[in-house]
Amino acid sequence: MKKRVFCCFLTIALFSFNFCSIGVTGENDASSDSQSSSILRIGYVESEEFSLYTSLLAQIALNFQKLGVLNTYNIDEANKSAKEIWLDMCNNCISGEYKFVESMWFNTKDMNENQYSKAVNNDSVDLVIVMGTSAGVYFAKNENKNKFMVFAAADPILSGIVKSETEKNNPNAFAHIDKNKYKRQIQAGHMLLNFKKIGVVYQDDAAAYAYSGIDSLKSASEELNFDIAEKHVVEAQNESDYDRYYSDLIKAYKELVLEGIDTLYVTTATIENDKLLGLLQKDIYPNKIPTIAQTDEEQVAFGSTLGVTMLDTEEQGAFAVAQIKKYKDGTPFKDLEQVNESTPKIFINYTITQQLGIKIPFATLLIVDRIYQLDK
Amino acid sequence: MNTEKKVKNKQIILSLKFLALVISIFTVVTAFSSILNVMSYQKLTTEVYTDASNLSVTGIRNNIQYSTSFGKPIERFYGIDKLLEDALSVSTDILGVGVIDSNCKVLYSSGEKISSVSNKLLNNKYVEDSNGIYTSSPINEKSSMVLLLDKSFVSTNVNDYIQSIIQIDLLVMLAVAVLSLLVFFILLSIKGSINFNILKISGILLLIAAQLVLGTFVVKTFTDEYTASVSKISDGVSQTVKGDLEKIMAQGIKMEEIVGLDAYFNTLVQDIPEISDISITNHKIGDSSTTKIVSDNNVYYVNVNSHVNEETIQNKVIEVSIDAAVLIAITVLLSLEISLFIGSSIKEGKKKKLKKEMDISGIRLFFFIIQIALGLDTGFISIVSYNLFKNLNDPNAPNTLIGLPVTVGIxxxxxxxxxxxxxISKVGLKTAIILGVAFSAIGLVLSSFSSTLGLFSVSRFIYGFGLAAILASTRMCASAQNSIEERTKFSSAISVGMLVGASCGVVIGGLLADRTSYSFVFMLAAIVSLIGLLLFPVTNIKNTIKLSGFSFQQVKKIFTIPSCTLYIFLIVIPICISSMFINYSIPLFGNEINLSQTIISAMIMMNYITTAYLTNPLSRVSMKKFTNKKLILIYELMIITSITLFCLFNNLFVAIISVIVLAIADSFGLIVIVEALYEQKISGLDRTTFALIFIFVSKIGSGIAPTLIGAGISNGVASASKIIPYVMVGGLLIFIIVSRFFTRKKLNLNES
Structure with missing residues (x-):
């Protein structure tokens, strides 16, 4: 009898212990993957100073304003750097649920590794907004403690930031994915220009291969039956390296012209927008070769022939804040939707098309979202 | 003197009666044709209005479509709001603009919010509700542009048209009244005395003339309306071009620098044959629709030249002519039937009121009206069944299900x-007829609401059960007569009355279905059949009329006789299967080649009328010249040939020939196959049971047909209908072989 009582007691105790453990573990799991009650501390890291990142950060700020997290102040994207915008966000946070950490601002290009290594596994934040591929790759390899969300990375899957649209290599990683952006540009460009051989210049490394969309270009070349001519140039490493960079670029363009390209794909690079026209006027435009801008609208404004939006910062800013809010409200981090396509916009530089003798039919002009003219 | 006065008074009374009759029939027919004309006009106006509106936003739609080809997905289309606003500004009639996907889900909306769109819009030119008129046009295979249009344009036009129609009708009525009296007195002065038959012909001719006048008015109204719409379309196109040019020029591009304008104009007007050309000039051009553009102190004019498309007018004239011809046919048939009834009443005079027997003319009129009601849906039952089958969206569903509702009804x-x-022998003839009409009406109401094949089949079952009571009653009316002459008279009168009623019903149903919907026609059929019961007293049918009941014993008797059994299964049933060619295959064929319901119904009507009016003369002549056996063979060969020709050539012309040949064949064949069986002189078999057996057997044949034809429908109606001649040839050959075998056996036995 006593033995039986003892066995029952032991059994009950074991079961209770198990249930408690599961409960505790479950709670722990829940608290590590979703953020519901405490303040969400947010930091910011960018791969380099880049107008796209600045614009996207400004849109994130705007959307936080709409949520009532930030005070209504003038973000002034046009005149402020990313750091200034970030500082404004830190100083204007009026929400008890969010905090933007002033000390958690890093730029992986302008800082050395000793400095930006503090960005990962940082105790002062819970979530990091990461801009660009190289910073994203760094976080994917090194961040083990905090969640991080990568935006404006050219190809997060190819660069290894995430495994796929739904799978992660690092459970703390989130990356905005828009798989078709390069394809859209190339297809639109091909419809308009009907090129047979396209030239492209990019730095010869994995990151540049990814953010230059070379994979999509090769896939499109099979589909649309055109050839690709590639040249490699090392990107400008710092301010003093720009002369070398532009000289190499001009040489690369000349070689491409000699190889018989009929269109140039101006991929994401360290080209300063106000220098773009001058570069193209050397050999490309005199040989009546039109250009397709990969990065953004500004390149078309400054002299590229045509462009199709790769990233709409308005939309992606809204998307970014929506995902952060979902996480804050309790959605498990792994369940956040990563895919969000930007609404394409088409731009042309009419002055350049006139210069090149490209006749844009009226029906096509009607569908272009913005027509730029130099000196207008 | 007194006699003279009496005669004069009589003539005046007769003239007034004639006038009253003509005016009554004119009122009934003209009211019906005017309602149809107003419905047509409303439909036409709405179609022209929606077409013009869709065309006016062609440029914007092309813009969206072209953009999607440049990689802009319709679900995330930058700048769509601006484009939709541009569409709104094209015309004040456009209340709202939206874009929907292939499932009618609203993706974007501007102006008056379009929150949801009925799925019906995918298959119809427009859909109307309390908000307005919705119309759509495709952008590409995944999306369409939807416009919400202001209803008031159509309502105002229709109200104006109704006013005009009423005025025209009253004028024509006055003219008809005056002419009726004129004709009466002219005939009286020529002939000295006048009788009803002469008046009947003159009255019918006057009514035909009135329909022709109204038809001319309809054509003229259409032409005016269409011309006005062309002008509207031109203005819309002109505004679109102006808007597009201003948009581009506002971005710093000069008019002289713009290239590809011709290609742009071509895509704009490729679906608008009414637009001759568009040009941009520095000056206004003649009669063209012109809008002015001012840019950088330069003035340009967008000139749009348009013309009325003669082909469109011609097609409409043909359509109106067919409608007019059909209405004239209905007028004539209605006039004949009503005048027959009235003529008989005048002839029999007071005697009729004392009669206790059934009134043959009243019965004919009653069943004529009832059959109009029950015949309204004949032209599209198979089409409704087919559509409901398609709605199942089940690739595994057997095609034989297409014929289910018709088979179930039969x-x-x-x-x-x-x-x-x-x-009937227990409840009485009167109760049976009333219950029959009631059941049919319930079945028709349910048909109106049926949205699934199952429910539609149930409704047709109820309808069929009611129809059985009516058919059985008609046979019993004839068999209740005492002499063979009376039985023949009643049988003939009822058959012709019902056939003529069915002819009118099928075309009226077709005319209405073209302008409204199948559901509406089902409901109307139910209402008219119930109203028709008000005429029942003129039949003088009572429950006290003595009738013999249906006898299963006698039915068994027939099927114990091998020759009768073989005859029924190998000859009669195949012929009854072939009878469904007209009621089943022809509507499906018409639907396949996009014929209007009116034309489909007109073809069926042509078959019924030809049979109705050829039956008496052709059956008399043929039965005098040939034996029943030879006539049956000729009958079968005519059916097999006509249907086989249709199956081989599969075109409208051959279909019409088949319809006519079948009608001629039926005019003697339907009598012959009954007489051939009655020739067997089966002892103790009374005519009531005999008549009902024939309905029974013919319905079995008709019931099998839709299933047989439906099984092959995926290959087209012509191919599916091949089964009919196969069955007939098979049945005939087997019958001949077996008959010869039995005949030889009998001969051998006799010899031995």
Whole structure:
């Protein structure tokens, strides 16, 4: 009898212990993957100073304003750097649920590794907004403690930031994915220009291969039956390296012209927008070769022939804040939707098309979202 | 003197009666044709209005479509709001603009919010509700542009048209009244005395003339309306071009620098044959629709030249002519039937009121009206069944299901004939007829609301059961007569009355279905059949009329005789299967080649009328010249040839020839196959049971047909209908072989 009582007691105790453990573990799991009650501390890291990142950060700020997290102040994207915008966000946070950490601002290009290594596994934040591929790759390899969300990375899957649209290599990683952006540009460009051989210049490394969309270009070349001519140039490493960079670029363009390209794909690079026209006027435009801008609208404004939006910062800013809010409200981090396509916009530089003798039919002009003219 | 005065008074009374009759028939027919004309006009106006509106936003739609080809997905289309606002500004009639996907889900909306769109819009030119008129045009295979249009344009035009129609009708009525009296007195002065038959012909001719006048008015109204719409379309196109040019020029591009304008104009107007050309000039051009553009102190004019498309007018004239011809046919048939009734009443005079027997002319008129009601849906039952089958969206569903509602209806008639055959002698003829009409009406109401094949089949079952009571009653009316002459008279009168009623019903149903919907026609059929019951007293049918009941014993007797059994299964049933070619295959064929319901119904009407009016003369002549056996062979060969020709050539012309040949064949064949069986002189078999057996057997044949034809419908109607001649040839050959075998056996036995 006593033995039986003892066995029952032991059994009950074991079961209770198990249930408690599961409960505790479950709670722990829940608290590590979703953020519901405490303040969400947010930091910011960018791969380099880049107008796209600045614009996207400004849109994130705007959307936080709409949520009532930030005070209504003038973000002034046009005149402020990313750091200034970030500082404004830190100083204007009026929400008890969010905090933007002033000390958690890093730029992986302008800082050395000793400095930006503090960005990962940082105790002062819970979530990091990461801009660009190289910073994203760094976080994917090194961040083990905090969640991080990568935006404006050219190809997060190819660069290894995430495994796929739904799978992660690092459970703390989130990356905005828009798989078709390069394809859209190339297809639109091909419809308009009907090129047979396209030239492209990019730095010869994995990151540049990814953010230059070379994979999509090769896939499109099979589909649309055109050839690709590639040249490699090392990107400008710092301010003093720009002369070398532009000289190499001009040489690369000349070689491409000699190889018989009929269109140039101006991929994401360290080209300063106000220098773009001058570069193209050397050999490309005199040989009546039109250009397709990969990065953004500004390149078309400054002299590229045509462009199709790769990233709409308005939309992606809204998307970014929506995902952060979902996480804050309790959605498990792994369940956040990563895919969000930007609404394409088409731009042309009419002055350049006139210069090149490209006749844009009226029906096509009607569908272009913005027509730029130099000196207008 | 007194006699002279009496004669004069009589003539005046007769003239007034004639006038009253003509005016009454004119009012009934003209009211009906005016309602149809107003419905047509409303439909036409709405179609022209929606077409013009869709065309006016062609440029914007092309813009969206072209953009999607540049990689802009319709679900995330930058700048769509601006484009939709541009569409709104094209015309004040456009209240709202939206974009929907292939499932009618609203993706974008501007102006008056379009929150949801009915799925019906995918298959119809427009859909109307309290908000306005919705119309759509495709952008690409995944999306369409939807416009919400202001209803008031159509309502105002229709109200104006109604006013005009009423005025025209009253004028024509006055003219008809005056002419009627004129004709009366001219005929009186020429002939000295006048009788009803002469008046009948003159009255009918006057009514035909009135329909022609109204038809001319309809054509003229259409032409005016269409011309006005062309002008509207031109203005819309002109505004679109102006808007597009201003948009581009506002971005710093000069007019002289713009290239590809011709290609742009071509895509704009490729679907608008009414637009001759568009040009941009520095000056206004003649009569063209012109809008002005001012840019950088330069003035340009967008000139749009348009013309009325003669082909469109011609097609409409043909359509109106067909409608007018159909209405004239209905006028004539209606006039004949009503005048027959009135003529008989005048002839019999006071005697009729004392009669206790059934009134043949009243019965004919009654069943004529009832059959109009029950015939309204004949032209599209198979089409409704086919559409409901398609809505199943089940690739595994057997095609034989297409014929299910029709087969079920006929099965119900078969069962009903046996049930009512027994019941009539118990409940009485009057109750049976009233119950029959009631059941049919319930079935029709349910048909109106049926949205699934199952429910539609149930409704057709109820309808078929009611129809059985009516059919059984008609046979019993004839068989209740005492002499063979009376039986023949009643049988003939009822048959012709019902055939003529069915002819009118099928075309009226077609005319209405073209302008409204199938559901509306089902409902109307129910209402008209119930109203028709008000005429029942003129039949003088009472429950006290003595009738013999349906006898199962006697039915068994027939099927114990091998020759009768073989005849029924190998000859009669295949012929009854072939009878469904007209009611089943022809509507499906018409639907396949996009014929209007009016034309489909007109073809069926042509078959019924030809049979109705050729039956008496052709059956008399043929039965004098040939034996029943030879006539049956000729009958079968005519059916097999006409249907085979249709199956081989599969075109409208051959279909029409088949319809006519079948009508001629039926005019003697339907009598012959009954007489051939009656020739067997089966002892103890009374005519009531005999008549009901024939309904029973013919319905079995008709019931099998839709299933047989439906099985092959995926290959087209012509291919599916091949089964009919196969069955007939098979049945005939087997019958001949077996008959010869039995004949030889009998001969051998006799010899031995």
């Amino acid at each position: 099965l119900a008639t078969v069962i009903g004939v046996m049930v009512w055959g027994k019941l």
